[in-house]
Amino acid sequence: MTLSGSTALVTGVGAGNLGHHFVQQLLDRGARRVYATARRPELIDAPGAHVLRLDLTDHASIAAAAATAHDVDLLINNASMSSPGLALADGDPDLIRRQFDTNVFGTLQMVRAFAPVLAANGGGAVLNVLSAAAWATSDGLHVYAASKAALWSMTNSLRDELSGAGTFVSGLVFGMASTPVLKAFADAVAGAGALDALMTDPAVIVDRALRGLESGRTEILADQLAVDAKAALSGEGPSVYATLLGQ
Numbered sequence: 001m002t003l004s005g006s007t008a009l010v011t012g013v014g015a016g017n018l019g020h021h022f023v024q025q026l027l028d029r030g031a032r033r034v035y036a037t038a039r040r041p042e043l044i045d046a047p048g049a050h051v052l053r054l055d056l057t058d059h060a061s062i063a064a065a066a067a068t069a070h071d072v073d074l075l076i077n078n079a080s081m082s083s084p085g086l087a088l089a090d091g092d093p094d095l096i097r098r099q100f101d102t103n104v105f106g107t108l109q110m111v112r113a114f115a116p117v118l119a120a121n122g123g124g125a126v127l128n129v130l131s132a133a134a135w136a137t138s139d140g141l142h143v144y145a146a147s148k149a150a151l152w153s154m155t156n157s158l159r160d161e162l163s164g165a166g167t168f169v170s171g172l173v174f175g176m177a178s179t180p181v182l183k184a185f186a187d188a189v190a191g192a193g194a195l196d197a198l199m200t201d202p203a204v205i206v207d208r209a210l211r212g213l214e215s216g217r218t219e220i221l222a223d224q225l226a227v228d229a230k231a232a233l234s235g236e237g238p239s240v241y242a243t244l245l246g247q
């Protein structure tokens with residue numbers, strides 16, 4: 001897809017995070033309009049973007065965004081949540097459900113709401129932001145990993161389902177980007193700075209994602225962790241994250 005002249009909507013925009021970089025780089029690449037969305041739009045600093053409130057767990061807010069942003073031809077489903085340490089076997093079921101309501105059903109609702117918009121605008125594209133955790137879980141990440149695995153499968157199915165309308169669906173997979181939230185998590189789990197060398201600048205991840213979209217990649221592996229995690233699926237060794245964290 002050609003990004004210059006496109007109209008994009010990005011979910012989960014926040015200070016210094018991946019969503020922020022998506023918005024800025026889309027504008028830099030000549031997007032005609034970019035909608036930057038967040039649960040708390042008053043906190044967004046996105047010069048040049050149109051800011052909208054959107055909460056993945058509030059389907060009325062998704063419908064309202066789809067009605068306002070009826071010119072969108074690129075949907076970037078970037079928002080997600082994680083509750084570090086939450087366990088599948090004995091974690092709070094309400095929190096587990098909330099994670100799936102956000103990452104899986106919220107993202108699905110985005111696609112359902114925007115599919116007719118994309119089709120009306122010539123087909124367009126959807127980019128779902130996944131994680132290497134979809135393929136390689138570890139202590140502390142199990143619920144998040146399960147939700148991203150579901151989203152990976154859903155991305156592959158949606159690619160098939162939406163192809164008839166001319167909508168291209170891609171997934172972005174990477175292991176660690178030095179966004180504020182991830183950096184704080186990694187420092188807490190492994191010690192301050194211990195994993196810095198393995199983290200990729202979020203601006204680089206977004207650049208690879210947008211290049212991948214422009215060249216029609218259905219799955220964009222944006223760092224070495226993603227490449228290693230996918231390769232390890234054919235074997236029985238420990239997950240790349242477990243190895244990293246010495247588990």
Ligand SMILES: NC(=O)c1ccc[n+]([C@@H]2O[C@H](COP(=O)([O-])OP(=O)(O)OC[C@H]3O[C@@H](n4cnc5c(N)ncnc54)[C@H](OP(=O)(O)O)[C@@H]3O)[C@@H](O)[C@H]2O)c1
Pocket residue numbers: 011012013014017018019038039040054055056057078079080081102106129130131132174175176177178179181182
């Ligand atoms: N950073 C990494 O190393 C890494 C690795 C693999 C994959 N990823 C994925 O990359 C994406 C961006 O992550 P990030 O590192 O930039 O982390 P982040 O700053 O936590 O970004 C997640 C965004 O999603 C928003 N969000 C959470 N719940 C929401 C809801 N119910 N409705 C709408 N928005 C909601 C958050 O908003 P609030 O501020 O309101 O909570 C935040 O802006 C995520 O999908 C993440 O899973 C990140």
